[in-house]
Amino acid sequence: MNLPEFLGSKWKDNSSADAAPVTWDCFTGGFLDRYAPHIVVDPRAQMSKFLFGVSDLVKIECRNDMLLGDMDISRIMTNTQQVEGDKLREMIKENKKARIGNYEYSQQKEFPENLPGLPPKIEVEFPIKLIPGYTPIIITHYRMALAELRELKSQLQELLEKGFIRPSVSPWGASVLFVKKKDGTLRLCIDYRQLNRISIKNRYPLPRIDDLFDQLKGAKVFSKIDLRSGYHQLRIREKDIPKTAFRTRYGHYEFLVMPFGLTNAPAVFMDLINRVFKPYLDQFVVVFIDDILIFSRSSEDHDKHLRIILKILKEKELYAKLSKCEFWLDEVAFLGHVVSAEGVKVDPSKIQAVVEWKPPKSPTEVRSFLGLAGYYRRFVKGFSIIASPLTKLLQKEVKFIWDDKCQESFETLKSLLTQAPILTLPIEGKEYVVYSDVSHNGLGCVLMQEGKIISYASRKLKLHELNYPTHDLELVAIVFALKIWRHYLYGEKCHIFTDHKSLKYLGTQKELNLRQRRWLELIKDYDCTIDYHPGAVRDDA
Structure with a gap:
């Protein structure tokens, strides 16, 4: 050039x-x-x-x-x-x-073209624990088109050669079906819905997405590792293998490795990954199931951190897919967001799905839209208040009528998500600033640090709160902010601004009702100062 x-x-x-x-x-x-x-x-x-x-x-x-x-x-x-x-x-x-x-x-073993075979036996295996009293369930296999049958035979042979499945004589038997991928190829799926229904749920905690991002403050260099067919890198507990059995036109098989579709798969795999990277979690690596993000403050540190993570992968015989890995990035797409030294913003590729969403025609479609849009609610000022016409449609006693208010709410949310700001990551030891505001529709707050937005939060007023005087509603907004951002504000200096002057003297007021006294006791747990701000500043909240 x-x-x-x-x-x-x-x-x-x-x-x-x-x-x-x-x-x-x-x-x-x-x-x-x-x-x-x-x-x-x-x-x-x-x-x-x-x-x-x-x-x-x-x-x-x-x-x-x-x-x-x-x-x-x-x-x-x-x-x-x-x-x-x-x-x-x-x-x-x-x-x-x-x-x-x-x-x-x-050239390293951590990045093979295909998984080499059965994973090693390790401390974590996938168990399938059932609710007592249930007997084995068997489902008639679904009929398939000729093209699907050819693909089924091919994928079964591949799984057999890798040792991931074996012929079965189990009394259990789920059915199989295909799901088309984005690239047009077919993914073999097992319909484990009946097995999941009678399985005891594993309550292992998955990390909160915003908590993961909070660990990235100060990072300037990023690398992302995506494990290849992550679930297939964990064995099924020997005595539970028969429960994974599935029936096809070409025979009865069972999995020796964890298949996709089992209810406890994310929790068990998260447990495995946390154990593997425990010494370094939140220091320079965060993980979410099979996504691994390495972050560093400098190139020199990143070099060391990458070597450590690769060494662990090699020792634990965990394999990544090189084509899906990214290294030495200034910004990285991770869990639907884009992270950089500036902070966190929404991933434009994910928001595109929201922008192209057609007006919902049923409560189910409304719930799906709000689920996707709500994932980014902390980027949107007054999200709950704006979305209230849509959330009303989810109430059982409310008839589904898509009116002008619903359309306005729908379009406003889509517009605001495309204009969402970059949220800064909080810095420990720096003073936090909270602006709160209340209207007849709900309450909203914004958390800031050094003039930069960390997060928005909002909610509709509860039924009994509609009767509160303005003074109490402003106090409700402060309590709401302290509760929802406790993990940031507790033990840190915080400056709260409200547009109700009397709250500035809340600590010296003698005549307080029981509700106000309860709220005051909660506020005293924080190192915060409450001040009045003029209406012009309310634009931030």
């Missing part, structure tokens, strides 16, 4: 440039990262090694070219034509992956 003239006199004799991902161990200790914008390296001396390609290692002819640094590349991308810029961005994206060449990831 052509080099723009703005790069300066240093590059005046170079009419074009090639972008090639190289192994960063070709250079001394991150030398390029720190000095590349102004340093020229003689490739005849330094580049006699192999260059790390996307799919394999390719030896290239050494040429006496100049090497551009990240800052130069950024300037080129900003000022070049769109098509060429897109190509270069793709090269740089691959180059980010290529930096894993430091560890020769593509």
Whole structure:
């Protein structure tokens, strides 16, 4: 591609440039990262090694070219034509992956093309505990089209060869069906609904998404590892294998590894991953089921952290899918959000599904829409109040009528999600600021730090609260904020702003009713100051 003239006199004799991902161990200790914008390296001396390609290692002819640094590349991308810029961005994206060449990831056992076979026996196995009194359940297998039968035979053979399933004589038998993936291929699924109905639920806690993001404060470099067919990397407890049996046109089989579709699979796999990474959880790694995110404050730290995680994967014989892994990123998509040093924002690719959602025609469709939109409620000021016309449609005694208020609520939520702000991550030891506000529809609060938004929160007023005087409603909003953000505010300095002046003197008031006294006792548990703010500041809440 052509080099723009703005790069300066240093590059005046170079009419074009090639972008090639190289192994960063070709250079001394991150030398390029720190000095590349102004340093020229003689490739005849330094580049006699192999260059790390996307799919394999390719030896290239050494040429006496100049090497551009990240800052130069950024300037080129900003000022070049769109098509060429897109190509270069793709090269740089691959180059980010290529930096894993430091560890020769593509050659390591942690990133096989396919799982090598049965996972090892470890301390965690998948149990299937049943509610007492139930006998084995067997379901007639579903009929399939010819194309599905061909695919079924192929996938069964593959599972048999890997040792994931074996022929069964179990009295249990679920049916199988296919679900089409985004790429058009078919995923084999077992209908375990009847087995799940009589299984004792595993209550192992899954982490809260926002709690995971809170651990990332200060991080600037990210890598994401996605385990390959994660569930298949955990064995079924020997005595429970017959319960996984399924029936097909081509025979009766049972799983030796944890299949998809069992009710306790996420909880048990989460237990396994937490045990594996326990020494480093929240220090430089967070996990959610089979998604692993490594985060660091510097490139030097990230190098060490990646080595530790890869070593653990190797020792525990856990395998990742290289094509779904991302390394050395400035920002990373994780659990429907995009995380960077600036904070957390919604993932545009996920929000697109909300934007394209057609007006619901039933309570079920309303519930689905609110479920997806509500996942991002902390990005939306007054979410509960805006969504109230839609939530009313979910009440059993309310007839489903999609009126103008519902349509307005629906469109407003979609619009606000596309304009959602970047939320900053809280910093321990810094003072928090809370703005609260109340209307006849509900109450809303915003949590801030150093002038940046951490989170919004809101809810509708409860039936008995509709009769409260304004003074009490403003107090309700403060109590609501302290409760919902207790994990941030407890033990930290907090400044609360309300638009009701009398609350500023709440601590010195002598005549308080029982309800107010109860709330005052709760407020005293926090190191907070309540102040009045004029109406102009209310725009934040």
